[in-house]
Amino acid sequence: MNDKPTSMNADGIFEPFSSEDVPVEEWSQGTRFGSTYRYLSGFGGSTHVGVQLEELSPGMESSLNHYHMLEEEHAFVLEGEMTLKLGDKTYVMKAGHYVCFPAGQKAGHSFYNHSDAPCRFLMMGEKNPNEVLFYPENQRVGVRLMGEGYVRSSQIEYWERVDTDKPG
Structure with a gap:
C-alpha cells in the first residue's frame, strides 16, 4: 500500500491505481455485524458513485437488512460464497454471481457469510x-x-385522517 490518500497526481488528475493501494478499513457492531473494505471510488475521486471491495468473514453479517428509496445498489461476488437475505427469501451467492437492488424495491437486503472462508465482493451504488x-x-x-x-x-x-368532505 502507498501513503497517498487518493489517486490524484500533482496536476490534480485522478490516475489508475491498484486496489492494494487503497487503505483497508474495518467496522463491527457486536459479534453479529462487521467487515473489512477498501473504498475504491473515494480513493479514485468519485463523488457520485460508490464502489468498495468488501471482505466478509465467516459468521458475520454485512449490514442491518435494509432497502433504499432513491439509490440503486449492486453486488458482485469475486471469491468465496455467502447468503443473500432478500425480503423473506435467501439465496446462496458464489464467485461470479451478481445482484441488483433497484431503488424503491421494498425488499430488505443484507449478506451473511455462512461458509468457513472469507467472501470477497464488490458493492456498487449511488x-x-x-x-x-x-x-x-x-x-x-x-x-x-x-x-x-x-x-x-x-x-x-x-x-387517511383527512376530512375530505369539509370545505376549505
Whole structure:
C-alpha cells in the first residue's frame, strides 16, 4: 500500500491505481455485524458513485437488512460464497454471481457469510445526499440529508385522517 490518500497526481488528475493501494478499513457492531473494505471510488475521486471491495468473514453479517428509496445498489461476488437475505427469501451467492437492488424495491437486503472462508465482493451504488433507507428488522427509517433516523410505528395513506368532505 502507498501513503497517498487518493489517486490524484500533482496536476490534480485522478490516475489508475491498484486496489492494494487503497487503505483497508474495518467496522463491527457486536459479534453479529462487521467487515473489512477498501473504498475504491473515494480513493479514485468519485463523488457520485460508490464502489468498495468488501471482505466478509465467516459468521458475520454485512449490514442491518435494509432497502433504499432513491439509490440503486449492486453486488458482485469475486471469491468465496455467502447468503443473500432478500425480503423473506435467501439465496446462496458464489464467485461470479451478481445482484441488483433497484431503488424503491421494498425488499430488505443484507449478506451473511455462512461458509468457513472469507467472501470477497464488490458493492456498487449511488451516493445520493437525499437518500432514505428503511430497516425492516427494527422499523428504522434513515434520512441521510438530515443525518437522522426515525422509528416507523405506523404507516398512513395519503388521505387517511383527512376530512375530505369539509370545505376549505
